[in-house]
Amino acid sequence: MIRDSKSFLIGIIMLISFMGIYxxxxxPSFGNGRNGLEFxxxxxxxxxxxxxxxxxxxxxxxxxxWNGTNIEVNLECKDEDQAERWSAALQKVDxxxxxxxxxxxxxxxxxxxxxxNISEDCVAMYENKGDVIQQKYNTDPRDAINRWYSxxxxxxxxxxxxxxxxxxIYLQTYQKKVIEPAYNYYGVETKFVSxxxxxxxxxxxxxxxxxxxxxxxxxxxxxxxxxxxxKTAKKEA
Numbered sequence: 001m002i003r004d005s006k007s008f009l010i011g012i013i014m015l016i017s018f019m020g021i022y023x024x025x026x027x028p029s030f031g032n033g034r035n036g037l038e039f040x041x042x043x044x045x046x047x048x049x050x051x052x053x054x055x056x057x058x059x060x061x062x063x064x065x066w067n068g069t070n071i072e073v074n075l076e077c078k079d080e081d082q083a084e085r086w087s088a089a090l091q092k093v094d095x096x097x098x099x100x101x102x103x104x105x106x107x108x109x110x111x112x113x114x115x116x117n118i119s120e121d122c123v124a125m126y127e128n129k130g131d132v133i134q135q136k137y138n139t140d141p142r143d144a145i146n147r148w149y150s151x152x153x154x155x156x157x158x159x160x161x162x163x164x165x166x167x168x169i170y171l172q173t174y175q176k177k178v179i180e181p182a183y184n185y186y187g188v189e190t191k192f193v194s195x196x197x198x199x200x201x202x203x204x205x206x207x208x209x210x211x212x213x214x215x216x217x218x219x220x221x222x223x224x225x226x227x228x229x230x231k232t233a234k235k236e237a
Contacts, residue, residue, distance in 0.1 A: 001226070008224020014217035021210070040203060046191035047200070049126075052181050053190060056126055059177040060119040067112030071167065073158040075105040075151075086151050089137065089144070093117045107155070111167060115174065118148050122182035130186065145183045149175060 002008050025036030034042065077083040083105050087098045094117075096109040121144065124132045130141035137144040156171035193200060222228070 002224055003226035004224045007220045011217050011220030011224055018214050018217055046189045047193055049185045049188050049190050050192040055177055056181050063115040063119055066115055069111040071111045072108045073155050075154045077103045077105055079103055089147050122178050125182040125186050128187060149179050
């Protein structure tokens with residue numbers, strides 16, 4: 001039973017308007033057939049990519065310190081096909097000597113040159129130049145970068161067995177700061193907060209106001225129905 005018609009009406013109007021905005025947000029009205037949530041998700045992904053760009057570029061620069069560091073490892077692949085695919089990728093590194101015996105792969109290379117080759121591929125991926133990777137390895141760009149991730153992980157484990165901990169630990173850092181972002185952000189447009197202050201501010205303020213809007217709609221409806229919360233007096237013992 002409605003006890004306060006004015007409060008109840010305010011709540012209903014707020015709830016209807018809330019649902020109207022929600023339906024508009026769920027419609028494909030935000031460019032490229034996207035709804036509001038997809039637009040916001042793409043925006044935050046793009047801003048995130050822009051923020052990570054300096055980290056990627058900085059780590060690529062740091063990798064240059066390994067030039068002239070020679071490594072020799074023996075890798076165990078899951079099958080002969082994988083061994084051949086790894087060998088084909090590693091042969092793109094200048095001066096690398098690779099030999100394959102069924103699922104076993106032996107590698108001699110300059111650690112710095114190998115990282116430089118991977119960095120070149122990852123930067124191309126980060127800049128959404130998948131066609132460059134496609135032409136270089138004749139495979140899907142994501143497949144090529146995933147291959148480098150698997151290779152570097154296997155090399156890191158072998159180096160750890162050799163107690164070459166500096167190289168193995170660095171490979172883990174390099175994977176997180178270069179290879180993983182290149183793979184995860186491929187296809188995402190790069191944007192920066194400094195260039196999108198207005199949109200970002202609006203989205204954050206709108207989210208806060210919209211959340212409160214729903215809360216107050218329920219509050220007024222409950223008040224109109226006489227549903228209230230009161231603090232009971234504390235009884236003395």
